Amino acid sequence: MKTPILLQTILLLTMSNVFMTFAWYAHLKELNSKPWLIAALASWGIALLEYLFQVPANRIGHTQYSVAQLKMLQEVISLSVFAPFSIWYLRQPLKLDYLWAALCILGAVYFMFRGGASAH
Template identity: 60%
Template sequence: MTQSLVPISLLVLSNVFMTFAWYGHLKSFKESALWVAILVSWGIAFFEYVLQVPANRIGYNHFTLPQLKIMQEVITMVVFAGFSVLYMKQSLKLDFLWAGLCLIGAVYFIFRSP
């Protein structure tokens, strides 16, 4: 694995934890007390930060700060789309595709100049 793929991989894993921390309770803990959902979400978010902080530290050696941010947003949308379909059983609408194309445009513009 090349050094530039390490932060990307860590960001993907971080986003999986983040997405479950933010939205997983809507399915898994909807009958639980709010404080239970909050504590479980905080516990999951801990692992997000364990991965996200090193991802950004390592990534900053290979990418600019704006490049890291745009990568994070694209990864977030891809992970969220998978989470929505696979875990929450939601269908993706055409507007999600248009939003994704806008993000691809953002990637192009942020990476096109050195």
């Protein structure tokens, strides 16, 4: 049985976002005392891994979905990865405003996908 394109895209984008979240924010905790250039180089190394998942995710997803739909999917996944990361890894407090923001994003997803898949 072949894995559906949407599931392939979601899994690859999730992996991509895990690496990108670490590339963008882990240096705030792990390399905070190092010069910014060291943090930037470490982040670039992690970001390379992110691209190894992101590029195929978008190529696969674009066979069935529009670029706008892929971007909306990316944003939802990005926030879904970032929220637990910021709470557990960076020890940031959970706020009710995150729920309201998530509901706004869900509304955006509805409008982006209400007509179904629409590649190109």
